[in-house]
Amino acid sequence: MNENNLIEIRDLSIEFKLRSGTIRAVDHVSLDIPRGQVTALVGESGSGKSTLASAILNIVSAPGTIKNGSIFINGQDMLRYNANRLRQHRWADVSMVFQAAQNALNPVMRIGDQMIETVLAHQKMSKEEINKKASQLLDYVRLEPDRILKAYPHELSGGMKQRVMIAFSLLLDPQLVILDEPTTALDVITQDYIFDILLKVHKEMNITMLLLSHDISVVARVADRIGVMYAGKIVEVGETFEMFENAKHPYTAGLIQAAPSILDDVNDNRSIKGSSPNLLNLPPGCAFHPRCEFATDLCKQDEPRAISVDSGRISACHLNEKGEMLA
Amino acid sequence: MRGMIDFFRIICHNKRSLIGLIILVIFILMATAGPFIFKLNMTVDYNNRYLSPSLEHWLGTDFAGRDTFIQLVHGSKEVLLVGLLAAFFTLFVGALLGTLSGLVGGRLDAGIMLITNLFLTIPSFPILIIMAAIFSIRDPISFALVLSAWSWPGLTRAVRSQIISLKERDFIVICKVMGMSKPHIIFKELMPSITSFLSISFIMTMRGAITGSVGIMMLGLAPYSPTNWGQMLNLAVSQTGGIFNPLGFIYLFSPILCLAFFQLGSIFFANGIDEALNPRLRG
Amino acid sequence: MSSLLELRNISMIFEQKSGMLGKPTPISAMTDVQLSFEPGEILALVGESGCGKTTLGKVVTGLHKPSKGQLLFQGKDVWNMNKAEFSEYRQSVQLVQQDSYAALNPMRTIFQSLSDPILQHKFVRSRKEVYERVCELLNTVGLTPPEQYIEKYPHQMSGGQRQRVLLARAISLKPKLIVADEPVSMIDVSLRMAILRLMSTLNKNLGIAFIYITHDLATARYIAQHGRMAVMYLGKIVEQGSVHDVLAAPQHPYLQALLSAVPVPNPRIAKAKRELPLKSLDMPSITNPPSGCSFHPRCLYASQTCEQTAPSLMPSDKTIVSCHHVEKVPKWTIATVK
Numbered sequence: 043m044n045e046n047n048l049i050e051i052r053d054l055s056i057e058f059k060l061r062s063g064t065i066r067a068v069d070h071v072s073l074d075i076p077r078g079q080v081t082a083l084v085g086e087s088g089s090g091k092s093t094l095a096s097a098i099l100n101i102v103s104a105p106g107t108i109k110n111g112s113i114f115i116n117g118q119d120m121l122r123y124n125a126n127r128l129r130q131h132r133w134a135d136v137s138m139v140f141q142a143a144q145n146a147l148n149p150v151m152r153i154g155d156q157m158i159e160t161v162l163a164h165q166k167m168s169k170e171e172i173n174k175k176a177s178q179l180l181d182y183v184r185l186e187p188d189r190i191l192k193a194y195p196h197e198l199s200g201g202m203k204q205r206v207m208i209a210f211s212l213l214l215d216p217q218l219v220i221l222d223e224p225t226t227a228l229d230v231i232t233q234d235y236i237f238d239i240l241l242k243v244h245k246e247m248n249i250t251m252l253l254l255s256h257d258i259s260v261v262a263r264v265a266d267r268i269g270v271m272y273a274g275k276i277v278e279v280g281e282t283f284e285m286f287e288n289a290k291h292p293y294t295a296g297l298i299q300a301a302p303s304i305l306d307d308v309n310d311n312r313s314i315k316g317s318s319p320n321l322l323n324l325p326p327g328c329a330f331h332p333r334c335e336f337a338t339d340l341c342k343q344d345e346p347r348a349i350s351v352d353s354g355r356i357s358a359c360h361l362n363e364k365g366e367m368l369a
Numbered sequence: 370m371r372g373m374i375d376f377f378r379i380i381c382h383n384k385r386s387l388i389g390l391i392i393l394v395i396f397i398l399m400a401t402a403g404p405f406i407f408k409l410n411m412t413v414d415y416n417n418r419y420l421s422p423s424l425e426h427w428l429g430t431d432f433a434g435r436d437t438f439i440q441l442v443h444g445s446k447e448v449l450l451v452g453l454l455a456a457f458f459t460l461f462v463g464a465l466l467g468t469l470s471g472l473v474g475g476r477l478d479a480g481i482m483l484i485t486n487l488f489l490t491i492p493s494f495p496i497l498i499i500m501a502a503i504f505s506i507r508d509p510i511s512f513a514l515v516l517s518a519w520s521w522p523g524l525t526r527a528v529r530s531q532i533i534s535l536k537e538r539d540f541i542v543i544c545k546v547m548g549m550s551k552p553h554i555i556f557k558e559l560m561p562s563i564t565s566f567l568s569i570s571f572i573m574t575m576r577g578a579i580t581g582s583v584g585i586m587m588l589g590l591a592p593y594s595p596t597n598w599g600q601m602l603n604l605a606v607s608q609t610g611g612i613f614n615p616l617g618f619i620y621l622f623s624p625i626l627c628l629a630f631f632q633l634g635s636i637f638f639a640n641g642i643d644e645a646l647n648p649r650l651r652g
Numbered sequence: 653m654s655s656l657l658e659l660r661n662i663s664m665i666f667e668q669k670s671g672m673l674g675k676p677t678p679i680s681a682m683t684d685v686q687l688s689f690e691p692g693e694i695l696a697l698v699g700e701s702g703c704g705k706t707t708l709g710k711v712v713t714g715l716h717k718p719s720k721g722q723l724l725f726q727g728k729d730v731w732n733m734n735k736a737e738f739s740e741y742r743q744s745v746q747l748v749q750q751d752s753y754a755a756l757n758p759m760r761t762i763f764q765s766l767s768d769p770i771l772q773h774k775f776v777r778s779r780k781e782v783y784e785r786v787c788e789l790l791n792t793v794g795l796t797p798p799e800q801y802i803e804k805y806p807h808q809m810s811g812g813q814r815q816r817v818l819l820a821r822a823i824s825l826k827p828k829l830i831v832a833d834e835p836v837s838m839i840d841v842s843l844r845m846a847i848l849r850l851m852s853t854l855n856k857n858l859g860i861a862f863i864y865i866t867h868d869l870a871t872a873r874y875i876a877q878h879g880r881m882a883v884m885y886l887g888k889i890v891e892q893g894s895v896h897d898v899l900a901a902p903q904h905p906y907l908q909a910l911l912s913a914v915p916v917p918n919p920r921i922a923k924a925k926r927e928l929p930l931k932s933l934d935m936p937s938i939t940n941p942p943s944g945c946s947f948h949p950r951c952l953y954a955s956q957t958c959e960q961t962a963p964s965l966m967p968s969d970k971t972i973v974s975c976h977h978v979e980k981v982p983k984w985t986i987a988t989v990k
Contacts, residue, residue, distance in 0.1 A: 230913040300842040
């Protein structure tokens, strides 16, 4: 295992058995999450990013099952942890900020009490110590500790609840924080300062972050590295600046083109043609070919493998194999 | 038509509800076709009393020499009929009042809720007994009315809450913007969303009514027919000494078992209804 | 010549009950809003949650009766119309809601949901005509071949497809104006442009006016390219004008803050350090709005006048702005560093 990587996901596959068939939500995915960086995972709904992230905490929801693969953290495969070690791992090694914060908080408990309960489930600390730490973290996310610790979730706005969730995720000094669409359902101004806070946390506490989003504009600001997923597979990985300036996979290029922006020429914007893939009935060959303007006959027959096209760059596209670059 | 086929296909697919369906069908056959197939003979025949089960008398004979099984079959007709009628009355009144209350709101709502709450606070079974004693029950209809008098309030409240929450849903709000008529909103938009709830309520009310009716008949308050299960239980206790007479066990326990099986069948069947009626659960 | 629709000094005040014995507190969701629409035009109504834009949409579609002011449709006060006139208004002003899943009856197929309004208003006469009309509508919104979607239930379709169905339903009554309340916010970013382009096409080809309500300035800019934009804050319009003018030279400090906060798909610009031109980040509660200009607690350029008197919309440069010190506000650029 490479020392620079906090987490190495190798050949992970997760399946969902439904009445109408079996879905490969995550299909032989290998991904590195380097220490001390913000890695973003971008993809449309149904691309598999949330399922992949839930595997890192081993909380894939039924009827999903992990079919094969390993997730190495500091050299150990956490999928093979026993129940005790797994409990330690969850929240103390890796924590998560869920989408739509409102659902993650217990509506009948005060915030302060929930924080105490969370910490006590993992380590022995006195209530005063926990309160002190909680107050520090709440301060950090620009909330008033006195008011928030005594409050119930329904007394807070969406933006405040999301900040509370970030504070929660930091309670046990985790090595990795996973953020699943942390700002959907929040307004732009709230979104802006949530990301400000996340960047501050990342820099000052040196916490590795994995950010999941369907919006590539949002990750442009925050991420150091971007991984793009489509139909359960990784299609491209690379450094943020390089990805935007020189995308190697047509889907990545499509996502960047399709993102509405206040700066570009309104007539320039193009959306990706077609609709999201039906995971129960994927096309043969490359799953993206029906929507790709560069698709060749080979693309319709052969599934491309993810290969290293440059140092640190991975792409799964036949066009790259031949050495052709996308403009 | 396609809806009906789909409905039964899903019921049959779910093992529980399939068993429930089979049990209910057996009872329905027992109640409808049974009396024609097995002719009732209530003439007293002391020489043949307390006979064990045999090919001639499938469940043996009772304290007066009459066939137990045939009595059971004839009794089922009475019992199921009363249960069905009570469930219909309850459903009609409950759904109507609940919908009106929820949709119209305001003072009508307040008035209906006042009456409903009044009924709910009074304990049902003791009043039922008193009512049964006062209004002499001579036929299934009056019996069913008495039984439903206390089950409509619960349904009214439940339907009202469902309607109130549905009223605010986006797909109902848009009906107003599109100028859809009130009958359309009630019957095509709101009702289908509560059909599953109403069906399950229907079955549960029927179940409750049957149990209640057997209880009342057992107490001898509705003796208009000698073969219904409640009356059988009444006679079992008064004439054969109940559980103290081993010879009378079959006569005592057969209506009890029938009742238990019917309840089981209803609950199992209801289990599959939600899945069958809700397109989202069908996948 | 009266405009298609006009909001004349409309205020919406809701009473929030505080417990059983407390006096109800009045909440001003909209204050003195003045807006008018011509046939076929597009207006983007922009603001964050709690600013009153959804309430405005509900007032326009007749779901809320204004507490003060008048809603005029083709010159007549909607709430004083006779039955026939009101019926015409109802048909002419339609709504596309944000949550496409909640906006469709989960128990009814797409065919049923689309044929209900057509049959209600007797647009067609036979079963065959209904079927043809529904197929035609599905084709218009890009759901082809229609036969593939007709028998589906809402949960069997994707968010983008459902949103198209909502549009099909809205145009089925041949309306003159459609209010679209955050129509793409629940759809993936990569699929939003397709829906917006559809709305643009419907506007051009069918001459339907659109009020596009959103908190996302990027999409607002796209859809209302040749139209107008109005920015709302705590129930009032703070800036208004043609989209081009409003975005080329935004004058109200709130709008400038919004523009600075919009994510940009360009890492060089996005990562450039900057702070929002705001004094405080949290939106004041609508139950207890600030005195004078409701934006003053967060405004970098606020003075004592701002705390005491509320400004009114005045023409300034090429747009109309509600700000006492609009001349003090600097010109906005993407890299506005504090």
